[in-house]
Amino acid sequence: MAIASSKNILRRLSPIEEALAIINQAFPFTVVCVLKIQSGPSPEALQSALTRLQQSNPLLSALIRERNGVFWFEQDMEANPISLQTELRIDENH
Helix, strand or coil: CCCCCCCCEEEECCHHHHHHHHHHHHCCCCCCCCCCCCCCCCHHHHHHHHHHHHHHCHHHHEEEEEECCEEEEEECCCCCCCCCCCCCCCCCCC
C-alpha cells in the first residue's frame, strides 16, 4: 500500500498497535511507571539518561498518524522530552 512519502515516517503500526491506537481515540490512556530507587543516581543524571535514550530511539519521540485508514509511527521533530518527576519518601506509607 503506497502512501505519500515522508522522511519522518518510521513504520506502519502492527495490528495490535493499531487496535490500541483506535481504542486510545475513544478512551485515552497514559502509562506511568513508579520506581523505588535506593542510593541511585541523582534526578539530573536520570533525566540526562532519559534524554540520551530518547535521542537514540526514534520511537520514543514518535507520534501516531492516520493516513487513508492506515496508522503510522511518525517522527515528531518537536517532541517534548520524556518527563521525570521525583518524590522523596517520607515513610513506608508515602
